[in-house]
Amino acid sequence: MAVPALVIALAQMGDSLIYAVLPLYADAFGVSLFVVGILLSLNRWVRLLANSIVAHFTHRIGVRPMMITAAATATLSTLAYAVATHEIILMGGRVLWGISFAALNLAVLSYAVSDRANAGKRVAVNRTALGVFQVMSLAGGTALVAFVGPRDVFLIIAGFGLLGMLLSLRLPPLDIDDGKATGFTLPKPGRLDLWGFALGLVVDGIFIVTLALLLKDTKLPVPPVVTTGLLLATRWGMEVVTAPVGGVLADRFGARPLALLSGVALIGGLVLIAVGHEFAGSILVVTTRGLFNTLVPVMVAERAKSGLLASQATYSTWRDLGAAVGPVVAGVVFAAVPQAPLYGTCAALLVLGLWWCVARSR
The missing domain is CATH 1.20.1250.20 (MFS general substrate transporter like domains)
Structure with a gap:
């Protein structure tokens, strides 16, 4: 269970940091406070709508390929915060993260409950890993802003996402019971x-x-x-x-x-x-x-x-x-x-x- 937990924890570091950085440095990203609100909520709206679609594709391609793909797209979403030249690109990054998280969350839970006897312990490991790495991202990432700026800090955080993507390649194959996905x-x-x-x-x-x-x-x-x-x-x-x-x-x-x-x-x-x-x-x-x-x-x-x-x-x-x-x-x-x-x-x-x-x- 350690590898799936590390993958989602590393992938989520960029999302955690954006909540601390974007409202205070909206001008550096070229957006208004109103757009900040939209950007920080967009991934939630996407998650609500994307869960069933992600479940459908996970059934088709398998948990491991979906988690590898989601780790890669999560890293791209973090890179978007660093390189975006327009609010549309930032919105695209937030949409991409919403889809990525829906896939990562489903995949990591699938790995957790695949061993039903130890499902509780595996979920606890997942929550602990998430907590530890989000603390690192928020405490360390905000401190780095003073040295590299509010945009370039996400280049560094994307490096952690890349590490998560590489770790995802070590995941074992896993099949989940087939079922009919329903709409939201x-x-x-x-x-x-x-x-x-x-x-x-x-x-x-x-x-x-x-x-x-x-x-x-x-x-x-x-x-x-x-x-x-x-x-x-x-x-x-x-x-x-x-x-x-x-x-x-x-x-x-x-x-x-x-x-x-x-x-x-x-x-x-x-x-x-x-x-x-x-x-x-x-x-x-x-x-x-x-x-x-x-x-x-x-x-x-x-x-x-x-x-x-x-x-x-x-x-x-x-x-x-x-x-x-x-x-x-x-x-x-x-x-x-x-x-x-x-x-x-x-x-x-x-x-x-x-x-x-x-x-x-x-």
Whole structure:
């Protein structure tokens, strides 16, 4: 399992870094904040639509060839951030990454569950590898921006993608059960699915896109882009650290009480940002968001009325939809709406969501 995990982790480094760099250096890429929002959401929209198509072609050509191809196209998407001379090329890179990630994600999960007895351990290895390499990309990549610039740093990151492509050649062949691919449908949401949409909209969308801009004028010992990278790296680090701990606590005390406490802390972080304490608020938001990635799937499993996989897929779809809408909203409203009412509204939305979707058991 180590090779598939490393391939997707190396391939995703460029995507992780673009969230820290692009909002703060939009002028260097020749785009407006509105276009930044579109660029950072485009891959999510593509993923929602591409999953079934990717599954169809994976059935036809096999998991290994698909993962090799996706590793190559992911590297090309990272190169596009460095060499693009027009926003259309950047959009093409984001579309290419959305398709690449859909293929990589399906392939790495296929390798994980091919050994059903150790599927859980293999998925954990995958999440750990992702976390470690995204921390490297965000912390190291943003530090390199000061030396090589916001565009050329992606040439370096593309080198890691090339390494992932070479590693993919070492993957063993793998066949998956044939099945008929279905088109994209938006499943009817339950309460937790709506909470996932709210998290995606506010945290994975509006907050992530505006984080660098929030910290631009904050007096800190390191440049804003490095601070942004470190904060985003903290989220990935929290997933690595809290996944085993949160899982044990959720099994012992139940996921809902922990989710409620985490939700209150997350809302507190948004309130701190609204009243002008951007750095402290951002730390609260990124740490609690990382914990939710462990807790919510457990809650989905506890409340599942139908098949477990179908319930998890529905939650993921609505979370991704929120994360697709959020950057567009941020690009439209951040320049026009002051920080206090924007983040105050986000906090109020999550208060309502926490009560309606999480606190209520029925």
